[in-house]
Amino acid sequence: MADAEWKSLEECLEKHLPLPDLQEVKRVLYGKELRKLDLPREAFEAASREDFELQGYAFEAAEEQLRRPRIVHVGLVQNRTPLPADAPVAEQVSALHRRIKAIVEVAAMCGVNIICFQEAWTMPFAFCTREKLPWTEFAESAEDGPTTRFCQKLAKNHDMVVVSPILERDSEHGDVLWNTAVVISNSGAVLGKTRKNHIPRVGDFNESTYYMEGNLGHPVFQTQFGRISVNICYGRHHPLNWLMYSINGAEIIFNPSATIGALSESLWPIEARNAAIANHCFTCAINRVGTEHFPNEFTSGDGKKAHQDFGYFYGSSYVAAPDGSRTPGLSRSQDGLLVAKLDLNLCQQVNDVWNFKMTGRYEMYARELAEAVKPNYRPTIVKE
């Protein structure tokens, strides 16, 4: 499995394919070619000073007579953990706050209206260790923890909606931990929170040791810039999870993730893109980068030797549109900010062409699923 040296699929294709072939490959792999955004020079200079990649693309929609374009700029952030996982907890959190602040400042220069960080962005992805301390110390209140207060300042200063996925400690309900995304309005107020509905039980993703399956359903947040929701990481393998956010009216679904190459890199380009197509909405897939080393060895339950790292988080964050077009991915190895200009009118325009909501037969599935989950259900198998 390639590590940091293999920068991205896009770079590889561009290096090796003659132009006419490259154009056809991009047409098939990415839908129509997107216009690059003309981002400010100062933004590129700041990104280069701060050592992160900056890319920007525009998704266009057809002009309509009755509706004006509904333009929104989204920002997707992928990053490494700047300090080693054995540094003091408070120092790791502060270093991440500083890193994100620098990236958000560049996003503001690029006119970003809604920004989303990676899953559990304030901590190393330590769930593979199955140890409790110090990792549970990274959990914070979604309503008024230090990270939420930090994000409220960012949101207000930059007039930007901030989606902040954290490990939540809910002290109102017996100190239960959750994998939560806090949505902060551009006014600086906490608009609400949403929790990861599906918990992985795959490979080293031993996350059920730490937090419970989300109990908040599929909330959609009405922001000044459009209706958004958050499908956290492993939820992207569950088409019904995407569907319910979409049924509740989401126009943009963020998918903040933490996933590694050996497990999911071949699924990554397909899943969020397919969800955008199937649900007539935009999807934003975000993954962290780098390899995180933990102080103590752990095993993976696969007969192999104990080890201290999780594998390689391959970045590759991207945005997909309801017409199936998508941006190239950010790098597999570098911190990055991806800016995408969306015209939300595209959601309804594609809906009117493909009519997946109209042809979805949800009442039939509701009926059949209600039967299928009953303990005495017998699958309908017709035999000779």
Ligand SMILES: NC(=O)NCCC(=O)O
């Ligand atoms: N964080 C998380 O849910 N990872 C699970 C692995 C995957 O979904 O690719």
